[in-house]
Amino acid sequence: MKIAIIGAGIIGSAIAKSLIKKKCGEKIIATRRKVEKLTELKALGAEVTRDNKYAAREGDVIILTVKPRDVKSVLKEIRSEIAGKLVISLAAAVPLQFLKSIAPEARFVRAMPNIAVLVQESFTAYCVGPEITEEDKETVKKIFGSMGKYVEVEEKDMDAITGLSGSGPAYIAILIEALKYAGLKVGLSRDIALLASAQTVLGTGKLIMETKMHSSELKDMVVTPAGTTIEGIYEIEESGIRSAIMRAVEAATRKSKQITESIKNG
Numbered sequence: 001m002k003i004a005i006i007g008a009g010i011i012g013s014a015i016a017k018s019l020i021k022k023k024c025g026e027k028i029i030a031t032r033r034k035v036e037k038l039t040e041l042k043a044l045g046a047e048v049t050r051d052n053k054y055a056a057r058e059g060d061v062i063i064l065t066v067k068p069r070d071v072k073s074v075l076k077e078i079r080s081e082i083a084g085k086l087v088i089s090l091a092a093a094v095p096l097q098f099l100k101s102i103a104p105e106a107r108f109v110r111a112m113p114n115i116a117v118l119v120q121e122s123f124t125a126y127c128v129g130p131e132i133t134e135e136d137k138e139t140v141k142k143i144f145g146s147m148g149k150y151v152e153v154e155e156k157d158m159d160a161i162t163g164l165s166g167s168g169p170a171y172i173a174i175l176i177e178a179l180k181y182a183g184l185k186v187g188l189s190r191d192i193a194l195l196a197s198a199q200t201v202l203g204t205g206k207l208i209m210e211t212k213m214h215s216s217e218l219k220d221m222v223v224t225p226a227g228t229t230i231e232g233i234y235e236i237e238e239s240g241i242r243s244a245i246m247r248a249v250e251a252a253t254r255k256s257k258q259i260t261e262s263i264k265n266g
């Protein structure tokens with residue numbers, strides 16, 4: 001399977017690196033206009049080019065990673081090359097129907113990974129068009145499986161996924177930064193404060209994933225009566241952090257919906 005990545009910027013390059021690392025696909029072809037920025041990918045073994053048509057012609061599967069505003073022009077450019085092929089679009093807020101209206105002969109999957117694909121720990125949600133075959137689904141699972149965890153959802157859920165896990169690494173980065181600065185405030189060195197913060201987030205996520213433990217059960221395991229943790233929790237609960245996070249996801253979801261509407265209205 002040859003995989004063409006059209007628009008290899010931040011997420012496209014991260015996916016290319018992940019596919020190469022996991023040996024998913026016999027050949028990776030990556031495109032962007034400023035092709036000189038793809039030297040690292042080239043050194044890793046990808047073919048890099050400015051020529052979208054060539055890449056689309058060569059690829060058995062096409063992964064489209066341009067910004068939402070560029071999807072229309074790029075799809076028009078490669079339309080004849082992607083006829084009869086599986087195309088995975090990662091463009092936030094761009095609906096399957098819109099993709100299909102531009103290149104009706106291609107078979108589309110719409111997906112939302114996140115930047116943790118760089119360490120093969122993405123959460124990727126995807127939805128499929130009615131023309132997608134069982135074989136396509138297997139191909140898609142192989143690709144997304146090499147990037148981390150994945151789940152198929154209905155298209156109506158894609159805006160919420162964008163607001164939660166697509167944007168999520170940015171929210172968690174803020175949390176880690178806050179923990180790190182808290183560590184500095186209570187006298188830890190920078191290195192130890194960062195390691196303690198990031199590893200605590202990683203370990204807590206892993207604990208919940210692997211034990212299927214409820215988050216409140218986990219919290220209870222750390223709290224002892226009149227101990228240190230309850231002092232911290234008391235401050236957190238007063239801060240409104242829960243509703244701030246809920247509002248953040250809601251706002252990002254709303255924005256994704258707005259972009260969808262503006263795309264639909266041309």
Ligand SMILES: NC(=O)c1ccc[n+]([C@@H]2O[C@H](COP(=O)([O-])OP(=O)(O)OC[C@H]3O[C@@H](n4cnc5c(N)ncnc54)[C@H](OP(=O)(O)O)[C@@H]3O)[C@@H](O)[C@H]2O)c1
Nearest residue numbers: 007009010011032033034065066067068090091092113115
């Ligand atoms: N970043 C994330 O965490 C993330 C997560 C999930 C989904 N996404 C989605 O992924 C898409 C890309 O996001 P990004 O953050 O990776 O943006 P980005 O870094 O700007 O990547 C987009 C790339 O497309 C290239 N491009 C633009 N026009 C092109 C053309 N005509 N032909 C070939 N390449 C072209 C640009 O490079 P040149 O200017 O050199 O051509 C740019 O590097 C977006 O639709 C976004 O919604 C991003």
